[in-house]
Amino acid sequence: MTPPVTPKMSTERHSDADWMHRAIALAWQAGPEVRPNPRVGCVLVRDGVCVGEGFHAQVGGPHAEVVALRAAGDAARGATAYVTLEPCNHHGRTPPCVDGLLAAGVTRVVCACRDPHPQARGGLDRLAAAGVEVLAGVCEAEAAALLEVFLVNTFDDRAHVRLKLAASLDGRTAARDGSSRWITGPQARELVHRQRAEADAVVVGSGTALADDPGLDVRLPAGDALAGRRPLRVVFDRRLRLPPTAALADASRGPCRVYTAASQLGGAAAIALQARGVEIVGLDATGDQAFALAALRDLHRRGQHAVYVEGGAALAATLVDAGCADALEVFLAPKLLGPGRGLFEGLAVTSIDQAALLTIDAVDRVGDDLHVRARVRRGGSDVHRDH
Numbered sequence: 260m261t262p263p264v265t266p267k268m269s270t271e272r273h274s275d276a277d278w279m280h281r282a283i284a285l286a287w288q289a290g291p292e293v294r295p296n297p298r299v300g301c302v303l304v305r306d307g308v309c310v311g312e313g314f315h316a317q318v319g320g321p322h323a324e325v326v327a328l329r330a331a332g333d334a335a336r337g338a339t340a341y342v343t344l345e346p347c348n349h350h351g352r353t354p355p356c357v358d359g360l361l362a363a364g365v366t367r368v369v370c371a372c373r374d375p376h377p378q379a380r381g382g383l384d385r386l387a388a389a390g391v392e393v394l395a396g397v398c399e400a401e402a403a404a405l406l407e408v409f410l411v412n413t414f415d416d417r418a419h420v421r422l423k424l425a426a427s428l429d430g431r432t433a434a435r436d437g438s439s440r441w442i443t444g445p446q447a448r449e450l451v452h453r454q455r456a457e458a459d460a461v462v463v464g465s466g467t468a469l470a471d472d473p474g475l476d477v478r479l480p481a482g483d484a485l486a487g488r489r490p491l492r493v494v495f496d497r498r499l500r501l502p503p504t505a506a507l508a509d510a511s512r513g514p515c516r517v518y519t520a521a522s523q524l525g526g527a528a529a530i531a532l533q534a535r536g537v538e539i540v541g542l543d544a545t546g547d548q549a550f551a552l553a554a555l556r557d558l559h560r561r562g563q564h565a566v567y568v569e570g571g572a573a574l575a576a577t578l579v580d581a582g583c584a585d586a587l588e589v590f591l592a593p594k595l596l597g598p599g600r601g602l603f604e605g606l607a608v609t610s611i612d613q614a615a616l617l618t619i620d621a622v623d624r625v626g627d628d629l630h631v632r633a634r635v636r637r638g639g640s641d642v643h644r645d646h
């Protein structure tokens with residue numbers, strides 16, 4: 260029988276948070292290619308000096324720990340590893356990072372978040388059992404945002420939703436006659452193109468597609484690293500009202516998919532759109548929330564793990580009611596539109612105690628506009644939840 264091992268539990272040191280901030284910054288360097296995996300960063304430190312660092316850049320590619328260990332070589336012996344996520348303990352597309360850390364002679368491992376994945380967790384316990392000092396929870400709240408998309412994909416089995424709306428200061432997304440171009444200024448619109456580029460798909464409801472005839476393609480200055488991105492353009496359109504002449508049906512601006520009622524498949528409208536290269540997906544779910552959830556699930560399964568929803572107000576309300584508006588990006592312009600369309604039309608709220616509660620993450624000025632980043636709290640907490 261093997262004797263019980265007393266794990267060497269570590270305590271937080273002054274510079275642990277500083278090195279973890281570096282690991283978090285590295286993790287954010289990963290682009291959309293990393294999905295559906297989480298963004299992870301790693302820094303190896305020996306005698307107060309960084310001897311290797313790296314981040315997980317691409318699904319199927321080396322994990323952050325492996326990149327940092329390769330960079331450090333023999334200098335990893337006796338080092339502390341700062342990792343934003345608990346090192347994995349299972350054979351996935353790559354071997355367990357725990358094995359690599361042990362083989363390299365790392366003597367202390369500090370991580371921000373425990374691995375929420377049932378198959379991959381347990382890395383810290385194995386390291387501790389092997390005599391490595393371990394510490395979890397350093398800068399956990401900051402690092403949790405790195406896992407946001409991954410958590411929704413893994414545990415809700417659907418695409419993560421970043422919901423963007425632009426409104427006047429009196430909360431109108433369109434004037435009484437339905438016109439809404441342009442509520443915000445050029446700087447806010449450039450930021451929107453940047454956020455589009457970071458998504459796997461850009462989604463609108465059919466009301467917006469018909470009222471605005473948007474292209475939803477990425478238009479950024481030539482030379483911008485994100486300028487060439489072509490996220491899938493998507494319409495939720497159960498009655499299949501999108502005309503084949505719509506900008507969204509113009510294949511030269513990028514691929515397009517329409518989610519519609521299954522009963523529309525094979526009809527004249529579907530055939531006309533398909534002739535223009537539009538992909539038509541029929542769903543059996545018909546209720547607002549069920550349809551949205553089915554479409555988000557299908558998007559995730561087809562590889563669109565993070566979607567950017569650009570309204571309108573009816574689809575926005577459905578997503579909040581269905582509990583799948585994971586992140587909100589609201590731009591408020593210094594304008595008043597009086598009577599007009601609100602931000603969330605038809606939200607299931609009739610009294611103040613039913614209000615959807617938000618956590619405000621940031622408020623910035625973008626040109627003349629305000630940019631509010633928020634999350635809808637779920638059952639008293641928010642999307643950075645434990646699993």
Ligand SMILES: NC(=O)c1ccc[n+]([C@@H]2O[C@H](COP(=O)([O-])OP(=O)(O)OC[C@H]3O[C@@H](n4cnc5c(N)ncnc54)[C@H](OP(=O)(O)O)[C@@H]3O)[C@@H](O)[C@H]2O)c1
Pocket residue numbers: 423424425426431432433437438439440442463464465466467468470471495496497498499546547548550551569570571572573574575577600604
């Ligand atoms: N300021 C902004 O940020 C902004 C952004 C977008 C739009 N707008 C303005 O807002 C107006 C359009 O907004 P809107 O609220 O009328 O329309 P919308 O939310 O864009 O689209 C609503 C339509 O989407 C379809 N839909 C499909 N699945 C849905 C679901 N799960 N939940 C809800 N709807 C679903 C429905 O038609 P089916 O039943 O046929 O499927 C519904 O009638 C326009 O005036 C536009 O200019 C402003």
